[in-house]
Amino acid sequence: MRKTFLITLLFATSLFVSNNAFASEKEAEEGADGKDLKTEIKEYIDHHLLDSHDFSLFSIEQENGEKKHIGFPLPVILWDNGLKVFSSSKFHHGETVAEVDGNYYKLYHSKIYKTDAAGTINYDDKHHATNEKPLDLSITKGVVMIFITCLLMFWLFSSLAKSYAKNGSIPKGIGRFFEPIVLYIRDDIAISNIGEKRYKKYMPFLLTVFFFIWFLNMFGLTPLGVNVTGNIAVTAALAIITFLLTNLTGTKDYWKHLFDPLGDSMPWLGKLPLYIILIPIEILGIFIKPFSLLIRLYANMQAGHIVVMSLIGLMFIFKSWIGSPLSFGLAFAISLIEILVALLQAYIFTMLSALYFGFASEEHDHAEAH
């Protein structure tokens, strides 16, 4: 059993490494068109970290010099004086201008800009594009992955719930794997941080956010090349939900603790000069807590992807026989660490959310204790 697991793990990791290596090899071969190898690798890594408007797995350079992209286009939805829906195949991976109802759009660094018919991009003195950006509501690669994860979670956990109803509280199949995790979140994360009385209210969110982040982190390690939790918009949305839940479900004592942290232990004349400093800090704290949540998850996943991709890029920097085994070995080791980090980050996000919910649901007798 352990052996099969190890072999599967080895196979999955080597698949991940080889796929990325294959893709970057193709990119590196284009070094002839003026750019040096390091810029090429850097651009490839940057491209991987961004969300994209098509689901392309890798590209093959054909004999006539054209690139053939393996993958499929995704719908582009723009709001630009009316709803514009078209397929991202019109962009030809950023090589051509898409014409929709008399407007011209061009992909530039994975963002859509409005251009003229020739597709000119104007720059300011810092080399940032100054073209108008339409409101982009597209189903991008990341959004597709989120949909897939949602469907997977919905199917998985509703079928597990049904199997419990049928078998009388005995886990079956994959439920044997997930039951300890769910119980751990309930007993060691929710109950120990929020308390016996109010933990039930927060359980759906904690379980959902844990499995959502974990699954998306794990998808980020597959050869699909998605980087959803390394996208600051996704982590910001998750942190905003934590922020809203914390403050909307906060008890009277939570708000009293914010605006009157010292309580009755001091006469109000003595509290006044302290509160000029204390209350702004407490209010800032409300916003800093979810902000640190979003930065932590985003930066960890982003950094992990950069490290793995850079180690693979070493292969093309060394240009000798030592490069391949070295970069394979390092990328393999880092990939294993990344599997741990994927779980750890999901755990920490859930844990800290529960901690904040615990602050929000403190009762008066608890507040007096410290």
Next chain:
Amino acid sequence: MSIPRIVGAGLIVIGVGVGIGRIGGQAMEAIARQPEAYGKIQTAMLIAAALIEGIGFAALFATTEIEG
């Protein structure tokens, strides 16, 4: 990336490394002293490490990402 930024990023990494290293070391000592409290110590260690890591990442982004 200019030199002050690189030096700043290095300093941040040193600070975070020392901080998390101390947390890990002290947690090891605590576990050695009281092996039965392993679970609780590990949880507390992870939370503290995560908080430092969050600040460290925020500072790293401030040195490397913000233009100007």
